Amino acid sequence: MNNHQTRNRICYTVFLLIILLVGYFLENLYYIQVLTFIGINTLLALALNMLMGYAGQISLGHAAFYGIGAYGTAILTVHYGFSPWLALPAAILSAMIVAYIVGIPTLKLSGYYLGMGTLGFGMIVNILFREWSSVTGGASGFIGIPALELGPISFASGRNYFFLVWGFVLIGFIACQRIIDSRIGRALRAIHDGENAAAAVGVDTRQLKLQIFVLSAAISALAGFLYAHLVYFISPGSFSFIASIRMVTMVVIGGMASIWGALLGASLLTLLPEWLHAFSEFEMVVYGLILMVVMIFLPRGLTRGLLDIYERTRKKNEH
């Protein structure tokens, strides 16, 4: 077992311990709720980071998959009386199928054009949520999504839901870490650095981009499922263009191609609006400014950017 693997195991064990400690000892239910939202956003950031950070493919429409997960489970449980645990694989599967079909033509594009293609897709799905009111409840939203239950355990209480969400986050982290450290992960990074070069050394770039797109859609749909059963009410606004942009921002602010960056980005972007309430009407102005300033001065995101600054000062001190 090499150094890298040992370090990862220690990291994830510590992470698990922190989740357990926080979950058992944090008294304030409001904080538990906020942390649960951070968990869901972390899953979203992780999903998009696999696609953007590692494979280098921009998506400006990922909220569509988040929405398919949420609306999928809402429609199946409320209209068709499915158990949520059956609706979960169904919702994820539908997001994956949509991702596969959309991915085939879209992933041929790159750069801004890929951004625009995914943006168009996201807008169309969002308009579908809003206009197909007989199924989705339309602009006024979908109410009455049931709470999750597993035998005697009810996930209606904040604490149990916290463990459920963060359990999924931990599993997601470990699974993605393993993908990244594998042969596929190296191929993905090769695509990021140069698609033609990757193809030249035998990476099936078309196939691999599609697979990572589908995986990313699946994790986003999982986050959508968790969101729907947490708040019991969903509306198209939560899955709009702005939501897609927020996902991208989480990834970029946290740090591209970094699993822990997803956690950092999701935490900041979830907490920021809470803190910014103090600014009341200046909230949007401050939010926009923060985005711009971080990108201007730390274009590689906070994790990478701060590490870079640390390295630089250390080198300076050595001289």
Place this chain on the structure above:
Amino acid sequence: MQEMLQYLFSGITNGAIYAVIAIGFSMLYNSTDLINFAHGEFVMLGALCMVTFFGTLHLPIVLAILLAIASVAVAGLVFERLAIRSVKNPEPIVLIIITVGASIFLRGIGMILWGKDAHTIASFSSHPPLDIAGAKLLSQSIWIIVILLLTAVGLQLFYKKTLTGKAMEANAISKRAAWIVGIPSKLMIMLAFGLSTAMGGLAGVIIAPITMSSYDMGTMLGLKGFCAAMLGGLGSLWGALIGGFLLGILEAMGVGFVSSGLKDATAFLLLLFILYVKPGGIISSASVKRF
């Protein structure tokens, strides 16, 4: 027939506005390879400045229009100087986030300065609507189309006939080559930003009398203008015109004959279609670089 004509008129009016927005996008993309996601917010600023100068302060119309466009262009120049030029490593994704940040920032400014209410102003002239075969054509629609055509011709003359315009085109084709023959690339980029945001402001000015202007009107207008630019071919003036009118007319027909829920979807369906079939846009030549 009469109904159809009415839809056509509303489509042409909207199309002309999309075209003006698309020209702004294309111009900037040509010179800097940058897609400005805050472009729609400059349209919003233009409309709201017009509300203040023309609606509240009752300045003469020409002065109000010029002041509104100038204010937006100044805002664009400040944005270029402070946000865009400071970026050391201009990758698309970084620029996308910065312009998105700028759009949120500008929306916030719009909300603080003009409040959350929607505003409306009088038409540029008080002529009654024209009656053509039973369909009504608003006087403001005529203003919009005339202004668009004058702008397009003016820009074409500027690019082809003046030294500055030619320098801008040279800079868009190759910055290094332009630099070698003595064209100051930074100045050209600034000029492109100023002109592009002025186009956004102009779009806001002409749309203000026929819509409810509010701080959050920009996002959708910007995205649709962008779709129009892609449709015609990003970076081309005539492409922006064709794309704008095509989008406006198809949208109006979609609303009229299929369903009003389809209105916003039309633009994005067209966008996907063009990306899959001919990513360079309608008027592009056969070979296209997809980056």
